[in-house]
Amino acid sequence: MSSLVLLAAAETASSRLLVMRPVDYVIVAIYFAVVLAIGFYLKKFTNTGEDFFMAGRKMTAWIAGLSFISANLSSLETMGWSAMAYQYGMLGAHAYLISGALPILFLAVVMMPFYYICKTHSVPGYLSLRYGQGAASIAGVTFAILTVAVSGASMFAMAKILNLLLGWNMDVSIWVASLTVAIYVTLGGLVSAVFNEVLQFFLIWFGSLLIPILGLINAGGWTNMMAKIQENVKVIHPTVPGADFTSLWRNLGTFDNPMGIDWFGMVFGLGFAVGFAYWCTDFLQVQRVIVAKDLRAAQNGTIIGAVLKMCVPLIVTIPGLLGLAVLLNADGSPMVLVAENDVRANITHRTFNDVLPLLMGKYLSPGLLGLGITAMIAGFMSGMAGNISAFATVWTYDVYRPLIRRGASDHHYLTMGRWASLLGVLISIGTAYALFLFSNILEYLQVLIFFFIVPLFAVVLLGMLWKRCTPAAGFWAFLLGILLSISMWSYVHTFPDGYRPQPKIVLGPKTVVSIEKGTGAAAEKMSRVVVESGSIEATNVPFALGDGRASKTVENLIIKDHELSLPALVKGKGDTLLAVRVIAPEVTLVGAKEPVKFGEDGLALVLKPGVQVKGTEICQHFNPSQFNPDHAKVIARSEKAKPMAVNMYSGIWTFVFSVLVAVVVSLVTRPKPDKELANLVMGLTPRPDEGPCPWYQRPMLWAGLVFAVLVAINIIFW
Amino acid sequence: MDTEHQVPIWFFVGGTLSVYGVIIFGAGLYALVDPSQDANIAMRYLHADIWWGGFMALVGAFYTHRFFPWRKTDKHD
Numbered sequence: 001m002s003s004l005v006l007l008a009a010a011e012t013a014s015s016r017l018l019v020m021r022p023v024d025y026v027i028v029a030i031y032f033a034v035v036l037a038i039g040f041y042l043k044k045f046t047n048t049g050e051d052f053f054m055a056g057r058k059m060t061a062w063i064a065g066l067s068f069i070s071a072n073l074s075s076l077e078t079m080g081w082s083a084m085a086y087q088y089g090m091l092g093a094h095a096y097l098i099s100g101a102l103p104i105l106f107l108a109v110v111m112m113p114f115y116y117i118c119k120t121h122s123v124p125g126y127l128s129l130r131y132g133q134g135a136a137s138i139a140g141v142t143f144a145i146l147t148v149a150v151s152g153a154s155m156f157a158m159a160k161i162l163n164l165l166l167g168w169n170m171d172v173s174i175w176v177a178s179l180t181v182a183i184y185v186t187l188g189g190l191v192s193a194v195f196n197e198v199l200q201f202f203l204i205w206f207g208s209l210l211i212p213i214l215g216l217i218n219a220g221g222w223t224n225m226m227a228k229i230q231e232n233v234k235v236i237h238p239t240v241p242g243a244d245f246t247s248l249w250r251n252l253g254t255f256d257n258p259m260g261i262d263w264f265g266m267v268f269g270l271g272f273a274v275g276f277a278y279w280c281t282d283f284l285q286v287q288r289v290i291v292a293k294d295l296r297a298a299q300n301g302t303i304i305g306a307v308l309k310m311c312v313p314l315i316v317t318i319p320g321l322l323g324l325a326v327l328l329n330a331d332g333s334p335m336v337l338v339a340e341n342d343v344r345a346n347i348t349h350r351t352f353n354d355v356l357p358l359l360m361g362k363y364l365s366p367g368l369l370g371l372g373i374t375a376m377i378a379g380f381m382s383g384m385a386g387n388i389s390a391f392a393t394v395w396t397y398d399v400y401r402p403l404i405r406r407g408a409s410d411h412h413y414l415t416m417g418r419w420a421s422l423l424g425v426l427i428s429i430g431t432a433y434a435l436f437l438f439s440n441i442l443e444y445l446q447v448l449i450f451f452f453i454v455p456l457f458a459v460v461l462l463g464m465l466w467k468r469c470t471p472a473a474g475f476w477a478f479l480l481g482i483l484l485s486i487s488m489w490s491y492v493h494t495f496p497d498g499y500r501p502q503p504k505i506v507l508g509p510k511t512v513v514s515i516e517k518g519t520g521a522a523a524e525k526m527s528r529v530v531v532e533s534g535s536i537e538a539t540n541v542p543f544a545l546g547d548g549r550a551s552k553t554v555e556n557l558i559i560k561d562h563e564l565s566l567p568a569l570v571k572g573k574g575d576t577l578l579a580v581r582v583i584a585p586e587v588t589l590v591g592a593k594e595p596v597k598f599g600e601d602g603l604a605l606v607l608k609p610g611v612q613v614k615g616t617e618i619c620q621h622f623n624p625s626q627f628n629p630d631h632a633k634v635i636a637r638s639e640k641a642k643p644m645a646v647n648m649y650s651g652i653w654t655f656v657f658s659v660l661v662a663v664v665v666s667l668v669t670r671p672k673p674d675k676e677l678a679n680l681v682m683g684l685t686p687r688p689d690e691g692p693c694p695w696y697q698r699p700m701l702w703a704g705l706v707f708a709v710l711v712a713i714n715i716i717f718w
Numbered sequence: 719m720d721t722e723h724q725v726p727i728w729f730f731v732g733g734t735l736s737v738y739g740v741i742i743f744g745a746g747l748y749a750l751v752d753p754s755q756d757a758n759i760a761m762r763y764l765h766a767d768i769w770w771g772g773f774m775a776l777v778g779a780f781y782t783h784r785f786f787p788w789r790k791t792d793k794h795d
Contacts, residue, residue, distance in 0.1 A: 021755070023745045027738060034734050045724055063727060195727045202731050206738070210770055214761050365756035365767050367745030371738060 017165045017350075017357050024370030031203065031374045032180055035196050035381070039184025042192045049413045052189030053121060053393045054291045061297040063198055065304025068288040069312075070197035071386035073204055073379055078316050079161070083352035085320020086337060087237075088258040088644075089229070089245025090717060093317040094266060097248075099275030100309040101710050107280045107289075108302035109703050113687060114464045115286060116295045118679045122390075123283040123460065124398040130463040130680050131474030133402060138478060140398030142452050143283060144391055148424050150449065151387035152431020158380040159432065165357050166373070174432055177377065181385050182425035185392070186418050190291065193389040197288075200378035207375025208315035211356075214363045215322035228325040232334040236324060245324065248717045260642025269648025273655040274450065277457035282449075284390040294690050299699035306706050310713065323355035327362070341625070343581045343599040384428070392420040447489060447647070454651050455481025458658035467681040471672065473665035481658035488650045490622070492631045498619040499626055500540050503570050505605060507584040508535035508612075514590045528604045529582065532590055535612040536605075541580060542570060543615055552617035559611045566605040580605075725787040732781025739775025742767050 046052045059067070085092035120126040124143060128136035155178060159170040184192045219225035226246045233245050243258050244251040251257040252266055261269070279285060289305070292298035327335040335358075338349045345351050350358060360372045396417045401408075459478045462469045507513065511534025518527040542550040543557070544564070572578040579602035586595045607613065627646055633639045636649040677684050695701065746767030749755040756762045 023741060027741060030734070030737060034730065038730055041725070195730065198727045199731050199734060202735060203738075206735065206770075206774055210766055214764065214766060217764070218761055362760045363766070365745070365749060365759045365762060367742040368767050368770065371742060 017354065018361050018369065018373070020166060020369060020373065021366040023367045024373060027367065027370030028374050028377065031378065032176075034199065035184055036180060038195050038199070039187045039192050042184075042188030042195060046187075046189045046191060046414075049396075049410045049417065051191065052414050052417050053397065055189070055191040055194055057291050057293060059194065059292045059297070059301070061292060061300035061304060063194060064289045064292045064297060064301030065308065066201045067194040067197040068285060068301060068305035069308040070201040070204070070382050071193075071284060071288055073201070073312065073382065077383075078204075078208065078376075078379060079353055079356050081316045082320040082323070082356040085317040086323045086352050086355045087320075087339075089233075089243075089321065089324070090248050090317070091251070091257065091259045091261075091266075092320060093248060093313045093717070094270055095275075096309055096312045096317070097710060097714060098267065098271040100279070100312070101306045101706065102271065103276040103279035104302060104306035104309055105703050105707055105710075106276060107286070108299045108306065108699060111280050111460075111464060112289065112299050112302055113295060114680060114682075114685060115290050116292075116298045117685055117688065120290070121397050122394050123281050123286055123456070124394055126460065126680075127463070127474065127478075128398070128402070130677070131459070132471040134471070134475040135459060135478050136398060137403065138475075138482075139452075139456060140394050140402075142482075144395045144399055146448055146452060147284065147387045147391040147394070148427040149431050151384050151391070151424070152428040153435060154380060154383055154387075155428055156432040156435040158377075161353075161357075161376075170436075174429060177381055177384070178425050178429050181381050181388060182422055185385050185388050185425075186421040189417065189421070190287070190389045190393070193385040194288065194291075196385060197382045200382040203371070203378045204375045204382075205315065207371040207373075207378075208319075210368060211359050211363055211372075212314055212318040212322065215319065215326055215359060218363075219322060219325045225321060225325045229321060232324050235334050236336050245321075248714055250718055255638045255640035255645070259644050260640055261636075261645035261648060262638070265636065265641075265645050265648045265652070268652045269645070270651075273454050273457075273651030274648060276461075277450075277454045277651070277655070281453060281457045281460050283394060284386045287390055287393065288386075295688060296690055296693060296697060296699060300697065300702065303699060303702045303706055306703075310706075310710060319356050319359050322359060327355070327358055343583060343601050345599075347583065347585060347597045347599040388421055388424045388428070391424040392417045395420045395424075450647065450651060451482055451485040451489065454485060454654045455658040458655050459662065462659065462662050463681065465682050466666075467674070467677055467684060468666055468671050469662055470666045470669040472669040473662040476665050477658045477662035480661050481654050484657050485650060485654040488635055488653065492627050492635055492646055492650075493624050494622050494631065495620065495626075495628050497573075498621055499623050499628070500572075500619050502581050502601075503538075503540045503578055504581040504583065505536050505538045505541060505566070507531065507582070507587050508537065509586050510534055511536070511584070511587045511611075512590055513584070513587050526598070526600055526603060528606060529584075530606045530608065531611050532608050533610055534587070535614070536607070538566075538613065538615040539618055540570075541566060541615060543613070552615055554613055554615040557613040557615070559607045559609050559613065561609060563609065564607040564611075564613075566607065568602045568604040726785045728781050728785040729787055732778045732783075732785060735774050735778030736782055737778070739771050739773070739778050742771030743775060744771070746771055 050057065081092055081095055084095070115123075115126060118126060118129055120129060124136045124139040127139050155174055158177060159173040162168040162173045163170050184196060188195070216222065216225060219228060229245050233243070234241070237243070237245075237258065240258050243256065245258055249263070252261070252263040255262050289298050289301045292301050323337065324334070327337075329335050336349060337352050337355060338345050340351050340353070342349070342351075360369060364372050396413055400416055400420075401413065405412075455478050458481060459474050462477070463474060512532040514530045514532060515526050516528040516530065518525045538552075540552055542552050543554050543566075544550050566580065569577040569579055581599070581601050582603040582605065583599045585597050587597070588595055627643055629639055632641055632646045635653070636645045638645075641649070674684055679685050745755070746765055749762075749767065750765070756767075
């Protein structure tokens, strides 16, 4: 890499990814004005607890369905799964098919009648009716905590993304978005959240759909895009040589695919355990459809959600695939995006998460870009509003009312709901700021929801389908399932022999360097970096101390008399050699004025006299962002299993374990009498007569059609 | 909840899409006059802002008209 290329790379990486014009700001401002206006307008319609928490139970199928999908279509989702498609290819679409549309259909056909007929206000509310207060309290408290924590994490991510993409101040992003959500949810409750989610649904689609349309035209159509992908991934993803990025199922016979998962893990892990658990028991989602005006509308609304879910890959998976095909460097070579933990991330290379913003910058002109940014903000806010309205309901009805103050008036609970909404936003803001200080908490938050939701699904499903399942079984299966899930997660992140992060050297700001390059075929590659002056911070790199000893821990050592050479490779566990990762976020080349940045693995360093050195040794026995491959193999059946596969297999084992516990405990404890299970369990839940129904409104007909389309999509893209 | 007198959500959707459509359509026309506005945009010869903005405005106008709150019609909210 020449100095000139280095300079260019530095300039590209430091500039903002997206530049907004005045018209774009006008579009964003209008959005905020409209959502606030809706909140103020709807306040007069929320006079009772039923209005505030359940939107009066008057939602039509279309509103319920659009809100159901919109609450889930956050920007973390769209950006995250676009990045997944860039990383995993077509396999990323499974999140919307076998793990999206299929569980939603199951919710509509099998579970919705129980939720709806028992007139519960929440999923913990169903547990309370079916199993008693024990399981419901665990679910209520856990869900309340998780909801605001996830909401805060989402807010932190939003502020960080807007800062990286547009240079917006993170404090302003957090407070403006949060207070807007706080105002419209506190004023109008669920109905306000749902109204805004419907509006946000349209904005997200209009703001996002143009990218795949223009991208596919640019790529020369679907077939050409796929051909380019298979060609480009050899350069973009060299660590998975020969992997098929263009199919849904063909490459799942073994673990040798971009996701490192086999068909069993995909079907029973991502599909059944995680997908069904998320869509059938996450109250944030379920709340959107149980407030429909009748059971038929609730079921049809859910089926509409399934159809829309199948369409989401158009604005998520295709942009990720387009990133592999149409994002090119100035010389026409494929642009390589890297993982966040890659040495080059945000230094010389953009990351996987940037794929969608890069395409926005490529295709969206002024005005359209404002709409795209609005779609992104709308996505964040709809997700947050969903979390806050769900938090207010669960807190008020499942924690405050049964555990703190029973028998108060409806007006009291309505007031509590409004305060809970406001409090939820404030706790979310607190969580977001906590993440500024302890960003590794994000690693925990992202998986917390899975600890809880898979055992919850096992318990709710058994509760609906098996009347012999006892209250004690529900409680213990739920609690022990959570504990097993946490145990497995801890196990795969535990390193009995110690985890030593890759040896790393970070060059300090204002450090002056000269770069030596290879010869022959490696003429463009850096071979050695000479640090002329400045400072370095090293981790797990041994320093020769001059008396024959070597130490990885040195405190503010200043190189004297002779230059010190640091090797490109250092000895690791056993006979392995580890490449030293050298990161230079902002250094100056000798004789140059402009700063440059680079990052490379396996680079030798020479430290000239006067250079200041700080060295530390890190050895961890637990690291939430690293998987112990020996332990991961126990969970996911293969040493080739990647993190996604490990998480999916953990979901499978948690579900199986929870069911087994529930069955065993049920056999030795006393079930509830049938009369207490009316409207809660299969066989004891008569379907209400909702009058005559024209054929085109029958849920089973549409569920069957949607299922057929789902099967067809899987066959077409096999 | 009194939904009889509630402005349908579809009216809000229609109004917002109409305003956005007109703004984006206008920005597209302006870019015709001043091409520097979208000089770095790929596929700009397709003038996506003009037809996408126009399409949004049409969809918005349909919803606004169809669900205009003071129009005597069936309830669709």
